[in-house]
Amino acid sequence: MASNGSSPSAGDTENSLEKIKRQLTSASGRNLLQGPLLKRSETLRKWNERWIILDPTTGKMEYKMRRNEPVVKGTIVFDANSTISMSPVNFHGLPKYDGCCFYIGTPQKKEYFLCAETPGAAKAWVSTLQATQLVLKAHKEAVNSLSGSGSAKLGTVATVVAAANSMALESTKEIEAAMRISMRNALGMVSSRVSEAPMDDLTIMKETLRVKDEELQQLARDIRARDSTIKEIAEKLTETAEAAEAAAAAAHAMDEQRRIACTEIERLVNESQKQLESSMLKLGAYEEKVLALSKEREDILKQRDSAFREAQLWRSELAKARERVVILEGAVVRAEERARVAEADSEAKAKEAMEKDFVATKDREEL
Structure with missing residues (x-):
């Protein structure tokens, strides 16, 4: 019975894992938000320009010294409980950075102070980071729901991921606009220093081609970096899927063990019932024997009581006989005493008679 009830839950778990796998795999078409930001160093409190790359579907935020560098210098770590907001200070x-600063504070007391080129770019970064927090929270709730400790639905994950991608796409436009403004300002500063000599069409075309070539090379590097990131994510997703399959196999094994245990318990219950029935039969037989022994004991007790009464009668008769013996012995003693007295009297009388006879004889002789 238990195995039949647990098999659908194992199937639901597999379906949920497959849905999460498909959702995470579909995240390969995500929109990376990247652009320049001023980051304040933690030790020297110095502002350094860094190229920031944010993946809104995973919450991974890295930064490099420059855009063209392949090596990542560091990572900005935040989670769903972090504080991300625009700074009024x-x-x-x-003065040109008024309204362009924002702040990231983590529960681990880690703080990041960042500054964008324009207030719109700063708001775009903050909005995308907050959307990323919703993605992290939804992923966590989805994992908890699979383990039975949460109530999040898989559709929620897909919704927040789509919203984060959309927000990243809109923010990218705002950041690109800020970059163009910054580029124009930089070009204006350079052009003010360069002579106002006119440029011919060929020079303008060459410069345009050079700039486009640099942009294409940068785009190719970005695509390679993105492909590498996608490959890493695919490998991680494969590992996650394998772990999920192993967990499902373990769940199946546990279900089989539970079914075997239930069968064994049912067998033990049947055996215990049979033993209980046989014990009840033996108990009934023992009760009958006890009743018979009780009756026999009562008969023996009655016989003992009658024997006690008969012995008491014999004791009383024996006491009476002993009294008679004592009386008879007293009579015998008295009779013997009288006999001795009579014998003594007869002896005295005989002696007196003999003396009288002797005296008489002596008197006769004297005569």
């Missing part, structure tokens, strides 16, 4: 200090 200009941490940087320059």
